Amino acid sequence: MTERPLSEIKFLVLHHSVTSKDATIDQIREMHIARGYSDIGYHYLINSGGLKEGRGIGFRGAHALSEKAPYLNTDMNRAGVGLCIIGDFSEGPPDDALINEAAFTVKRIAGKLGIKLDRKHIIPHGSVSYTACPGKGTMEKLYAKLEI
Numbered sequence: 117m118t119e120r121p122l123s124e125i126k127f128l129v130l131h132h133s134v135t136s137k138d139a140t141i142d143q144i145r146e147m148h149i150a151r152g153y154s155d156i157g158y159h160y161l162i163n164s165g166g167l168k169e170g171r172g173i174g175f176r177g178a179h180a181l182s183e184k185a186p187y188l189n190t191d192m193n194r195a196g197v198g199l200c201i202i203g204d205f206s207e208g209p210p211d212d213a214l215i216n217e218a219a220f221t222v223k224r225i226a227g228k229l230g231i232k233l234d235r236k237h238i239i240p241h242g243s244v245s246y247t248a249c250p251g252k253g254t255m256e257k258l259y260a261k262l263e264i
């Protein structure tokens with residue numbers, strides 16, 4: 117894995133795992149390694165049990181290519197922190213408890229790393245890549261909870 121200085125981190129990129137909500141970190145890690153990644157692609161993951169660590173924050177992630185404007189040519193795997201909400205929210209957003217957990221985690225990570233708490237820096241995977249990740253209504257519900 118490629119190391120990166122924490123000072124280059126400017127974005128927090130939200131994902132969903134598109135798995136069962138009961139999927140474990142080890143199961144998601146195995147899926148990513150099977151895709152050829154050297155480790156789990158995300159830096160952090162959350163479920164109803166709280167925050168879990170993925171790959172180390174000091175390493176470039178493997179969670180977001182940036183082929184869409186306005187983030188085109190930004191190496192989001194280097195400039196971003198990948199935060200995955202475990203579950204499949206393709207049909208609708210996480211429940212209130214999980215959104216509360218996500219909002220708490222976003223604030224904590226953003227505060228710790230100096231990421232601006234606004235919609236330009238707390239972003240859905242789908243704003244940088246051609247994907248619906250992190251699902252339907254997830255960001256709207258998260259932004260509302262964050263009051264941003």
Ligand SMILES: [Zn+2]
Nearest residue numbers: 131132241249
């Ligand atoms: Zn994603």
